[in-house]
Structures are given as C-alpha cells and as structure tokens.
Amino acid sequence: MNRLHRALDGLRERIDTPAPIVLADVMQDNIDRMQGFAAAHHLDVRPHVKTHKCVEIGRRQVEAGAAGITAGTVGEAEVFAAAGFGDIFLAYPVWPAGTKGLRIRRLAETTRLRVGVDNVAAIDALADAMGGEPGRLEVVVEVDCGARRSGAPPEFAGDLALAARKRGLVPVGVFTYPGHGSSGRDARERAARDQEAALATAVRGLGQAGITAEVVSAGSTPTVEFSTGDLITEIRPGEYVFGDLDNSRLGACTDDRIALFVAATVVSDWVPGQVILDAGTKALGREGSPERGYGAVLGTGAVLSKLNEYHGFLALPDGAARPRVGAVVPVVPNHVCPVVINFEELIVTDSAGTAPRRWPVDARGFLG
Amino acid sequence: MNRLHRALDGLRERIDTPAPIVLADVMQDNIDRMQGFAAAHHLDVRPHVKTHKCVEIGRRQVEAGAAGITAGTVGEAEVFAAAGFGDIFLAYPVWPAGTKGLRIRRLAETTRLRVGVDNVAAIDALADAMGGEPGRLEVVVEVDCGARRSGAPPEFAGDLALAARKRGLVPVGVFTYPGHGSSGRDARERAARDQEAALATAVRGLGQAGITAEVVSAGSTPTVEFSTGDLITEIRPGEYVFGDLDNSRLGACTDDRIALFVAATVVSDWVPGQVILDAGTKALGREGSPERGYGAVLGTGAVLSKLNEYHGFLALPDGAARPRVGAVVPVVPNHVCPVVINFEELIVTDSAGTAPRRWPVDARGFLG
Structure with a gap:
C-alpha cells in the first residue's frame, strides 16, 4: 500500500468524493x-x-x-x-x-x-x-x-x-x-x-x-x-x-513527490476490465489524450481511459484486483493546475493520514 | 457583423474578460x-x-x-x-x-x-x-x-x-x-x-x-x-x-441557436497568423483536439489551435483581418458545460446587446 492509499485510509467516511487531497x-x-x-x-x-x-x-x-x-x-x-x-x-x-x-x-x-x-x-x-x-x-x-x-x-x-x-x-x-x-x-x-x-x-x-x-x-x-x-x-x-503525472513523465518530479490526488469513489462496475469513478472532467479537466489517459491510480496500472462530466472510466490492467462499488481510490492527475480550480477547498492531510484540515482555494475563478 | 459581435458591442468596457455571455x-x-x-x-x-x-x-x-x-x-x-x-x-x-x-x-x-x-x-x-x-x-x-x-x-x-x-x-x-x-x-x-x-x-x-x-x-x-x-x-x-460547436457539428443545433460565448481580449499579437487571447483552459476547459481546435470565433474562420491555462492561441485564416491588441472577440466553445463552471456568474444580455444582468452560477462546484 503506497502513501496515497495510506492517507486515504485515514479519511474514509470523513470526506465526500470527488475531493482533492493534499499531503x-x-x-x-x-x-x-x-x-x-x-x-x-x-x-x-x-x-x-x-x-x-x-x-x-x-x-x-x-x-x-x-x-x-x-x-x-x-x-x-x-x-x-x-x-x-x-x-x-x-x-x-x-x-x-x-x-x-x-x-x-x-x-x-x-x-x-x-x-x-x-x-x-x-x-x-x-x-x-x-x-x-x-x-x-x-x-x-x-x-x-x-x-x-x-x-x-x-x-x-x-x-x-x-x-x-x-x-x-x-x-x-x-x-x-x-x-x-x-x-x-x-x-x-x-x-x-x-x-x-x-x-x-x-x-x-x-x-x-x-x-x-x-x-x-x-x-x-x-x-x-x-x-x-x-x-x-x-x-x-x-x-x-x-507535482503531477505530466511532470513525472518529463522527469521534473518523481512519483513519490506528488502531493495532490483526487479521492474518487467507484460508483458502477458492470463493464469488464473497467470501473466507473465519480470524477470526470468537472473534477479533473480534460488534461490528457486517449493514448496517455486522463489520470491514473499510481502503482496499480489503472488509468482513466475516458472522461465524461461526472464519470471517469477507469481501465483496469489484466488480472488486477477489481475495486468494489463504494471503494475510494486515489487518482493522480496528469496536470494539477486545472484540477484545483474545480473545488472550493483542499482537504489537507499527510502521508500518515492524520486528521484533515480544509484550506479554501481562495483565488478559484478570478479569471479576469 | 453577426449577433455575437453585436451583443459584444453593447458590452464593451462594461465587462472584464474572459467572461461568459448569454444571449x-x-x-x-x-x-x-x-x-x-x-x-x-x-x-x-x-x-x-x-x-x-x-x-x-x-x-x-x-x-x-x-x-x-x-x-x-x-x-x-x-x-x-x-x-x-x-x-x-x-x-x-x-x-x-x-x-x-x-x-x-x-x-x-x-x-x-x-x-x-x-x-x-x-x-x-x-x-x-x-x-x-x-x-x-x-x-x-x-x-x-x-x-x-x-x-x-x-x-x-x-x-x-x-x-x-x-x-x-x-x-x-x-x-x-x-x-x-x-x-x-x-x-x-x-x-x-x-x-x-x-x-x-x-x-x-x-x-x-x-x-x-x-x-x-x-x-x-x-x-x-x-x-x-x-x-x-x-x-x-x-x-x-x-448549444455549442460540438452540437452544431453533430447537427443537433445550428450556429444561430448558440446562446453562450466567451468574451476574450486579444493580449498579444507578435506571431504571424495568430493572436493570443486571455481565455485558456481555466476559462474553456480543454474540450477539443489539435485537429478540430478548442473553440472558434464564428463566421471568421479563426480557431483556437492550442490552449495554455490563461492563454488561447487563436489561429487566423490566411488573409483574415487581424484583431488588434485590446480587441474583444466572441469565442464559441466546443462543449459548453465545462465552460460555465469556471465562472462565478453569467453575463446575460440579448442579441441587441442591451444592458447586461448578472446571474450567479449557483451550483458551480458542488461536485460531491
């Protein structure tokens, strides 16, 4: 279990998903x-x-x-x-x-x-x-x-x-x-x-x-x-x-230095090799492409292969454990900046998953 | 001059761009x-x-x-x-x-x-x-x-x-x-x-x-x-x-039934065949692809060929009039839903450009 999963474990039932978690x-x-x-x-x-x-x-x-x-x-x-x-x-x-x-x-x-x-x-x-x-x-x-x-x-x-x-x-x-x-x-x-x-x-x-x-x-x-x-x-x-997946791909950070992920819940699991998360473009933006996906669950091989507004299509690798409906998974975005602006506040915890604080995204919006 | 430009004419100097305008x-x-x-x-x-x-x-x-x-x-x-x-x-x-x-x-x-x-x-x-x-x-x-x-x-x-x-x-x-x-x-x-x-x-x-x-x-x-x-x-x-460009492409609406556009200002114009607008992914989302672009100025052939967070790269067709720095142009998005959520309020006017009202995007955010 990596640090993202550990942090999530401390938060379960205390957050409504989708939610941006900061370590x-x-x-x-x-x-x-x-x-x-x-x-x-x-x-x-x-x-x-x-x-x-x-x-x-x-x-x-x-x-x-x-x-x-x-x-x-x-x-x-x-x-x-x-x-x-x-x-x-x-x-x-x-x-x-x-x-x-x-x-x-x-x-x-x-x-x-x-x-x-x-x-x-x-x-x-x-x-x-x-x-x-x-x-x-x-x-x-x-x-x-x-x-x-x-x-x-x-x-x-x-x-x-x-x-x-x-x-x-x-x-x-x-x-x-x-x-x-x-x-x-x-x-x-x-x-x-x-x-x-x-x-x-x-x-x-x-x-x-x-x-x-x-x-x-x-x-x-x-x-x-x-x-x-x-x-x-x-x-x-x-x-x-x-940090984010794009910076990790570029070699500008390493996966263990990624400090923000989006907690998302599995809401549907009918399609083989796939589960549906409650994080779509309105949580993650459409940062990515069909080829590299739109975000991933680090260390699992699971990649968001497609996004609708409130639905994320999480493609599971062959033979991977299938998270059950109701499970919460940590999605690391490709590009972090367009994610933060979709939320009123950041849920701030640490790698040990200690009690979360909430920090407002003060300058959310303010585009002009 | 089409209805979007006419509506904008009534708004100039009364709005800060980027801003979503509703007819x-x-x-x-x-x-x-x-x-x-x-x-x-x-x-x-x-x-x-x-x-x-x-x-x-x-x-x-x-x-x-x-x-x-x-x-x-x-x-x-x-x-x-x-x-x-x-x-x-x-x-x-x-x-x-x-x-x-x-x-x-x-x-x-x-x-x-x-x-x-x-x-x-x-x-x-x-x-x-x-x-x-x-x-x-x-x-x-x-x-x-x-x-x-x-x-x-x-x-x-x-x-x-x-x-x-x-x-x-x-x-x-x-x-x-x-x-x-x-x-x-x-x-x-x-x-x-x-x-x-x-x-x-x-x-x-x-x-x-x-x-x-x-x-x-x-x-x-x-x-x-x-x-x-x-x-x-x-x-x-x-x-x-x-309505939006995606629905227009699908034949599910016509261009003259598109009721929302984003007013954006030309902020830089050094690159031939291109001007830079102050509308990027944080205003428009990244809805589109390099092939079909990320939004367009209807009736002009100008298409957003690339987006950064606060910069839109507006590619101008050969021989087109080049909007000057400071000009405000109406950008029609590919997909309208991920645009609205980026703004606190909609600027509501009509095709004649009469005095704008402001309607809050009440359920902006509220992802959980």
Missing part, C-alpha cells in the same frame, strides 16, 4: 527542496500561485523564503494582496480594459506590483490607467524564447522598456516562459538554453536603452533545473508544489 | 423549442442542470413547462432544492458515503427526489441511509444502452427494481444515456434506437417483477429528436439550452 508533508518537502535549489544557485523563487490559488500554501512558500509570488490574473493578484502578500508579479501581458485598469492602480497603491508588457499599446493603456501616478507601477518586458505564445522578440525588449519609461512606468527587467520544453529531458534542457539566449538578448537591449534589468525572470517547473546561469535572477515555478 | 433571447427560444418538440411527442422535459448550474435558467425551463429537473450530483440537487425546485431526478448511480447519505435523506424530506441505481450494494446503502423512511426515496434503475459507462444490462432491471422494493425504496422506472451517439446524425439515430431497445427490455423486466415503470427516461440533446417512441415518458437534455 502536507510531501508538499512542504517540495517547497523546501525548490528553495534549497534556488539558494544554491543564488536565485529568487517567485512561485506561481496559479497552481494552488490557496493563501495558506502561498504563506508556506513565503515562509520558506520565496521573494514574492507570481500571479496570472488581476483577480489572483487581488486575492493574495488582500491576504497580505506584498510583492506580486502579474506575469501576463495584461490589457487593462473594463475595471482592470482601476483595479491595477488600486493594487499598486498598497502592494509592490509588477506587470508584464509585450507591446506599446498595452504600455500606453497601463500608463493611462495609473492616472497621475504611473511611477507606482513596475513593468517587466515579456520576450518570447520559442514558445511562440506571448512575448516580444527579444531584440525589441529595449524599445519596449524605453516606451514604458517615457510614459512614467518603471521598467525593472525582462521575463520569458520556455513553454516549448514539455516533451522530455532533452527538450527541457534545450528550452532552458533558448530561454537564456532570449533573456541575454533582452537584457542587452535594455542596457543599450540605458535601463538596468534588475529582474531577469525565468519559468517554470520543467525547466527550473537548467535555469541556473548567472544572468537569471529569479525563477517562477508553479507545479513543483504538488 | 437570453436565443436561450429562451431554445427552451421554448424543446418544450414544443416534447409537447408534440407527449414527452416530459426534465432538463439537466449540469449545463447551466444556474437557478435563474432552471426557473425559465420550469416556467416553459419542464416537469422537473435533472441533477448530476447531490450538491446540485441541494442547490436547486434550496431555491424551491420541488421535483429533482439525480440521474447518477450515487454512492451515499461520507455525508451524502444524510444529505439525500434530508433532501427527500422536502423534495420529490429520485436517484439512479445500477447495483444492489448501492440500493442497500441508500436504504440504510434513509433510516426508517426508505419510502420517501424514489429510485430509477439505470441501464446501459451501448455507452458502456454506468447502468446495468437491461435484463437486470427487474431484479434491481425488486431489490429496491424489498428494501422499502420506491422503484418508479428506468433510465439510460445514449452517450455513444456523438459522431454525427447516423450515430445519433442508431444510439437512439439502442436506447429504445434497452429501455423496452428494462420496462419488460420491471413488468415481470410486478413493477410498473411510470418513468421511462431518455437522454440527451444529441439524441432527443429521435427519442419519440411511445415507450419513453421523459427526456433529459441539458446542452440544448445554450
């Missing part, structure tokens, strides 16, 4: 390891709260030594600022329409706030939104390093930083996201090299514009171990706090 | 059409609230003539019962562990409550949970008609109904879900035939056990139009209320 000891170990890695390489850790959206977990990251936090939406930043987090990087090329301009301005009055920019129109809109006090808002220029998502080509970073300074905003550095490094160790290492090259070009560009890049900010759980050059000042991993 | 006139038309179809075929409509999870919309369905509602979780049933809905079918093979047994018992005290069963263990557990009053709980036997999900083989329906009666529960009929009819008109029609055959076998089984099947309940938006035999007494469509 606090494993999570704390993940937090401490990341902090130790960063300290050894003279890097700040600025964890991305998109993964957990949970103030209690953010506090543990800061207590362990995080320099601040990273948010993905204005709403996330607001929730954490209201809970006392004083140093927030909204690492997103935010467009301040609707109420967002005013909300960013208010956030910047009480919090050290940095936001991402990758174009002049957004720089102008942000400066306008800040009214007479653009100097309260720090901006970090996003550059692309190969993910071909957001981010300017690195050679434009100097121009964008200059445009921000001209509008009275405070350009403090550059960031990028090596999202193309998600297909194995070699790809991760290559993406990290691309990241370093893009950041170096961007930093040079800022220098040529007479602007010092105090912040040179890198992603991401899968690439962190290769993000150790002298240039980089901070890393923004998110998923490391929980 | 109330189109939605009401969908509700009225379904009710008209059912009336013409002497069927009750028992809409599945999983699609909208919104009390205001459930009320409109009941006002239009729905016989009751269908829920997928105990929590959904509770939310709608608390809002005054008095006839609820929990069409799920629920396992009453944790607090669920007690919650079902309490619900059945104030609401006409039916729950699905497909095995004797669950029947026993439900009867136990009802304490001295199992007669308050109606059960409907779920049978499989080819989806190979939950549901007993139809020939076991009589035995299960009898087992329920022996425990004092009230067996009232049978239901099934023709979920294998999701690949085009022919597949939908075949699945509906399978459904009718399975239900007929199940009804015969109940009859042989001396139990009348008052309820013979059929799915689902894609198969409804073929679910018109004399045997069936009610239909449980959910998605018809909004």
Whole structure:
C-alpha cells in the first residue's frame, strides 16, 4: 500500500468524493527542496500561485523564503494582496480594459506590483490607467524564447522598456516562459538554453536603452533545473508544489513527490476490465489524450481511459484486483493546475493520514 | 457583423474578460423549442442542470413547462432544492458515503427526489441511509444502452427494481444515456434506437417483477429528436439550452441557436497568423483536439489551435483581418458545460446587446 492509499485510509467516511487531497508533508518537502535549489544557485523563487490559488500554501512558500509570488490574473493578484502578500508579479501581458485598469492602480497603491508588457499599446493603456501616478507601477518586458505564445522578440525588449519609461512606468527587467520544453529531458534542457539566449538578448537591449534589468525572470517547473546561469535572477515555478503525472513523465518530479490526488469513489462496475469513478472532467479537466489517459491510480496500472462530466472510466490492467462499488481510490492527475480550480477547498492531510484540515482555494475563478 | 459581435458591442468596457455571455433571447427560444418538440411527442422535459448550474435558467425551463429537473450530483440537487425546485431526478448511480447519505435523506424530506441505481450494494446503502423512511426515496434503475459507462444490462432491471422494493425504496422506472451517439446524425439515430431497445427490455423486466415503470427516461440533446417512441415518458437534455460547436457539428443545433460565448481580449499579437487571447483552459476547459481546435470565433474562420491555462492561441485564416491588441472577440466553445463552471456568474444580455444582468452560477462546484 503506497502513501496515497495510506492517507486515504485515514479519511474514509470523513470526506465526500470527488475531493482533492493534499499531503502536507510531501508538499512542504517540495517547497523546501525548490528553495534549497534556488539558494544554491543564488536565485529568487517567485512561485506561481496559479497552481494552488490557496493563501495558506502561498504563506508556506513565503515562509520558506520565496521573494514574492507570481500571479496570472488581476483577480489572483487581488486575492493574495488582500491576504497580505506584498510583492506580486502579474506575469501576463495584461490589457487593462473594463475595471482592470482601476483595479491595477488600486493594487499598486498598497502592494509592490509588477506587470508584464509585450507591446506599446498595452504600455500606453497601463500608463493611462495609473492616472497621475504611473511611477507606482513596475513593468517587466515579456520576450518570447520559442514558445511562440506571448512575448516580444527579444531584440525589441529595449524599445519596449524605453516606451514604458517615457510614459512614467518603471521598467525593472525582462521575463520569458520556455513553454516549448514539455516533451522530455532533452527538450527541457534545450528550452532552458533558448530561454537564456532570449533573456541575454533582452537584457542587452535594455542596457543599450540605458535601463538596468534588475529582474531577469525565468519559468517554470520543467525547466527550473537548467535555469541556473548567472544572468537569471529569479525563477517562477508553479507545479513543483504538488507535482503531477505530466511532470513525472518529463522527469521534473518523481512519483513519490506528488502531493495532490483526487479521492474518487467507484460508483458502477458492470463493464469488464473497467470501473466507473465519480470524477470526470468537472473534477479533473480534460488534461490528457486517449493514448496517455486522463489520470491514473499510481502503482496499480489503472488509468482513466475516458472522461465524461461526472464519470471517469477507469481501465483496469489484466488480472488486477477489481475495486468494489463504494471503494475510494486515489487518482493522480496528469496536470494539477486545472484540477484545483474545480473545488472550493483542499482537504489537507499527510502521508500518515492524520486528521484533515480544509484550506479554501481562495483565488478559484478570478479569471479576469 | 453577426449577433455575437453585436451583443459584444453593447458590452464593451462594461465587462472584464474572459467572461461568459448569454444571449437570453436565443436561450429562451431554445427552451421554448424543446418544450414544443416534447409537447408534440407527449414527452416530459426534465432538463439537466449540469449545463447551466444556474437557478435563474432552471426557473425559465420550469416556467416553459419542464416537469422537473435533472441533477448530476447531490450538491446540485441541494442547490436547486434550496431555491424551491420541488421535483429533482439525480440521474447518477450515487454512492451515499461520507455525508451524502444524510444529505439525500434530508433532501427527500422536502423534495420529490429520485436517484439512479445500477447495483444492489448501492440500493442497500441508500436504504440504510434513509433510516426508517426508505419510502420517501424514489429510485430509477439505470441501464446501459451501448455507452458502456454506468447502468446495468437491461435484463437486470427487474431484479434491481425488486431489490429496491424489498428494501422499502420506491422503484418508479428506468433510465439510460445514449452517450455513444456523438459522431454525427447516423450515430445519433442508431444510439437512439439502442436506447429504445434497452429501455423496452428494462420496462419488460420491471413488468415481470410486478413493477410498473411510470418513468421511462431518455437522454440527451444529441439524441432527443429521435427519442419519440411511445415507450419513453421523459427526456433529459441539458446542452440544448445554450448549444455549442460540438452540437452544431453533430447537427443537433445550428450556429444561430448558440446562446453562450466567451468574451476574450486579444493580449498579444507578435506571431504571424495568430493572436493570443486571455481565455485558456481555466476559462474553456480543454474540450477539443489539435485537429478540430478548442473553440472558434464564428463566421471568421479563426480557431483556437492550442490552449495554455490563461492563454488561447487563436489561429487566423490566411488573409483574415487581424484583431488588434485590446480587441474583444466572441469565442464559441466546443462543449459548453465545462465552460460555465469556471465562472462565478453569467453575463446575460440579448442579441441587441442591451444592458447586461448578472446571474450567479449557483451550483458551480458542488461536485460531491
């Protein structure tokens, strides 16, 4: 019986499924390891709260030594600022329409706030939104390093930083996201090299514009171990706090460091080689594919082969013990971030299955 | 300019994106059409609230003539019962562990409550949970008609109904879900035939056990139009209320009957042939595939080719007008149900874009 089953044993009849279970000891170990890695390489850790959206977990990251936090939406930043987090990087090329301009301005009055920019129109809109006090808002220029998502080509970073300074905003550095490094160790290492090259070009560009890049900010759980050059000042991993099957497949965590699973109940068992769980897309998201499945019960060979909204099709390996109707099984998700947001609260226990606490997923939703 | 763009025009600067926009006139038309179809075929409509999870919309369905509602979780049933809905079918093979047994018992005290069963263990557990009053709980036997999900083989329906009666529960009929009819008109029609055959076998089984099947309940938006035999007494469509691209592809709705889209803002535009929207998996779910995309802007040929959590990669067709950074575009999802649950509220307007109201997604979450 592995640690997930042991933790579940302590919870049976005390939880309603589906429910996300966090092993606090494993999570704390993940937090401490990341902090130790960063300290050894003279890097700040600025964890991305998109993964957990949970103030209690953010506090543990800061207590362990995080320099601040990273948010993905204005709403996330607001929730954490209201809970006392004083140093927030909204690492997103935010467009301040609707109420967002005013909300960013208010956030910047009480919090050290940095936001991402990758174009002049957004720089102008942000400066306008800040009214007479653009100097309260720090901006970090996003550059692309190969993910071909957001981010300017690195050679434009100097121009964008200059445009921000001209509008009275405070350009403090550059960031990028090596999202193309998600297909194995070699790809991760290559993406990290691309990241370093893009950041170096961007930093040079800022220098040529007479602007010092105090912040040179890198992603991401899968690439962190290769993000150790002298240039980089901070890393923004998110998923490391929980781990998941995707990170395990990439070699970015090991199965025994996975700290979150979804407790699900077998509700039907008529089809040979399969049982139906009460965890579908509304609990797990549709992260996966027919080939690699949509989540698994570690150590058993059982894989979710298909999901409907409230039904998970758990395919059992040949000859495996068949869990009875009513049994509760621990499902490890492929990608943990889209799981957490489906629940109001996390059930927090540890590997010994001691009495659970409940921590709210404070910034659940808050997409705008 | 189509109706989605017109509706958006009335909302600009009044909403923060990403946001789910409902066209109330189109939605009401969908509700009225379904009710008209059912009336013409002497069927009750028992809409599945999983699609909208919104009390205001459930009320409109009941006002239009729905016989009751269908829920997928105990929590959904509770939310709608608390809002005054008095006839609820929990069409799920629920396992009453944790607090669920007690919650079902309490619900059945104030609401006409039916729950699905497909095995004797669950029947026993439900009867136990009802304490001295199992007669308050109606059960409907779920049978499989080819989806190979939950549901007993139809020939076991009589035995299960009898087992329920022996425990004092009230067996009232049978239901099934023709979920294998999701690949085009022919597949939908075949699945509906399978459904009718399975239900007929199940009804015969109940009859042989001396139990009348008052309820013979059929799915689902894609198969409804073929679910018109004399045997069936009610239909449980959910998605018809909004429609989506998947239903449009199946021929189960037309594009002009799609009543929900997600307003998203262009936040970055550096990559040729592509812009980045602020709607990713946390707004849209990962419903789709690389081949058919993850959502589209109707009438433009622009398709979401990839999603990250907060980023949507909108691929533009050759020669298409390129929306500028800051532009708001209407994204129609592939599958609407996993979209609604990502938001606290729906922004409700109409095709003319008149002043928006906000309706809470009351049963958001409530997975257990």
